[in-house]
Amino acid sequence: MFEKSTDAAMARTGLVLTAVAVVQFMVSLDLSVVNVGLPQIATGLGFGALGLTWVIHAYALTFGGLLLLGGKAADRYGRRRVLLLGLVVFGLASLAGGFAQVPGQLVAARAAQGIGAATLAPAALSLLTATFPTGKQRIRAFGVWSAMNAAGGAFGVLAGGLLTQYAGWRWVMFVSVPMAAVALALAWRGVPTDSTTARAGRPDVLGAVLATAGMTLLVYGVVRTDRYPWSSATTLLTLLIAVALLAAFIAVEKTTRREPLIRLGLFANRSVSGANAFNLLVGAAMASAFYFTSLYLQRVLGIGPAETGLMFLPFALGVVVGAVLAVKLGYRLPARTLLAGGALLTAAGFAWFGLITADGSYLTNILGPSIVASVGFGLCLGPVVATATAGVDPRETGMASGLLNSTRQLGASLGLAAVGTAAHDRSGQSVTPQALSDGYALGFTLCAALLVAAALIAFAVVRRTNPAVQVERDLVPLRD
Known part of the structure; x- marks a missing residue:
């Protein structure tokens, strides 16, 4: 009898891990699948140089801005229910994006995809955290999660290239529809109905609106500096309003009678604040x-979309290798050592990328730095998730998971806005291979600097304690 119950429990946790892995693969794929198709999307729908970045911004901003609300909804209304709802929204938005006829329609569809992803991603990660709360199983589960995260991002680039060249750019949107359907079926069957919290407060929708609006205006203000200088009244007013909205978000979180999106006391936990x-x-x-890599390969080296996608495969394999190494080293090295080491290794790869030239080649300018940067990135994935949720009350795992996903997406949008604008300024109005290469090289160098700063944060803020050990220690009073 005991063996049967044990086998049933193992099968149930296996189904949960499979469902979460497929969901994470899909969400990660959608973050990268459009990258290779960007030049063709610009031609097909008439996007401008900086306007094209909104194909990425629209997804990243709604995804990042609403993740906290999604995490809170998962805590309150049940992870399974919220996960299923998010998959439906995501699939329908992907279908709409594939039929877009003008830039605004595609941007709107990408924003709707972000809303769906913001609903399902924290629910999936919270489900993983609750199912594997401690020990070696937790490290192994997060290793699978990080590997699927990496594989989805890398396969998205490959699939985006092949689909763009042989089926048309619209299929970079359509491809998510069957994936969402498969994920929906897996989640419906494999994820058990979970209990919801007994708290009376409702999620803070106003806070979510303020956070998303503030971040959107902040990115918009940075991107528009190509037309309105930093010192212009237009830019200063836009940034001032953005800061005011974000300040209002913090004020609302402190005073709302509803359930706040983020309990600000979480940041007192050094693991949470450092990881985010x-x-x-x-x-x-x-x-x-x-x-920058996608545009350099296509616009400077003149490589087609399909071949560009194939050229990202070494990066994909490197991330998986790094993720596997992180699992093996998880019990031997402190998390902050893996985080800092991975960030510095990735920074070295990006600094190498910064040496690209207009007359370069894939073998001399892309392959080597891709391998170095990807292994470093893979080392970071699992440890940062485990660190950000270590010691968090189980009732707040959705909140913590949403916060972690949110910082990644908001960082992506803000980083692309700032670094992309700097690269565009370096290139100027010229579209010659030399001018574009100079701009992209500057962008890669700035990316390396960001990762050096991340390594310093890992050493200065994150505690030395191994996350797996810390989680077990923190959960002892909860089990008693």
Whole structure:
């Protein structure tokens, strides 16, 4: 009888891990699948140089801005219910994006995808945290999660290239529809109905609106500096309003009678605050680097979309290798050592990328730095998730998971806005290979600087204690 119950429990946790892995693969894929198709999307729908970045911003901002609300909804209304709802929204938005006829329609569809992802991603990560609360199983589960995260991002670039060249750019949107359907079926069957919290307060929708609006205006103000200088009244007013909205968000979180999106006391936990600051900078660097690599290969070296996608495969494999190494080293090295080491290794790869030239080649300018940067990035993925949720009350795992995902996406959007604008300024109005290469090289160098800063944060803020050990220690009074 005991063996049967044990086998049933193992099968149930296996189904949960599979469902979460598929969901994370899909969300991660959608972050990168459009990158290779950007030049064709610009031509097909008439996007301008900086306007094209909103295909990425629209997804990242709604995803990042609403993740906290999604995490709170998962805590309150049940992870399974919120996960299923998010998958439906995500699938429908992907379908709408594939049929877009003008830039605004595609941007709106990408924003709707972000809303769906913000609903399902924290629910999935919270489910993983609750199912594997401690020990070696937790490290192994987060290793699988990080590997699927990495594989989805890398396969997204490959699939985006193949689909763009042989089926048309619209399929970079359509591809998510069957994936959402499969994930929905897996979650419906494999994820058990969970209990909801007994708290009377409702999630703070106003806070979510203020946070998203503030971040959107902040990015908009930075991106528009190509037309309105930093000292212009237009830019200063836009940034001032953005700061005011974000300040209002913090005030609302402190005073709301509803359930706040984020309990500000969480930041007193050094693991939480350090991991999220680290994640913000890593998100900024990685999103910008993917963007520049795709454009450099196609616009400077003249490589087609399909071949460009294939050229990202070494990066994909490197991330998986790094993620596997992180699992093996998880019990031997402190998390902050893995975080800092991974960030510095990735920074070295991006600094190497910064040496690109207009007459370069894939073998001399892309392959080597791709391997170095990808292994470093893979080392960071699992440890940053485990660190950000270590010692968090189980009733707040959705909140903590949403916060971590949010900082990654907001970092991606802010980083691409700032670094992309700097690269555009370096290139100027010229579209010659030399001018574009100079701009992209500057962008890669700035990405390396962001990762050096992330490594410093890991050493200065994150505690030395191994996350797995710390979690077991923190959960002892909860089990008693």
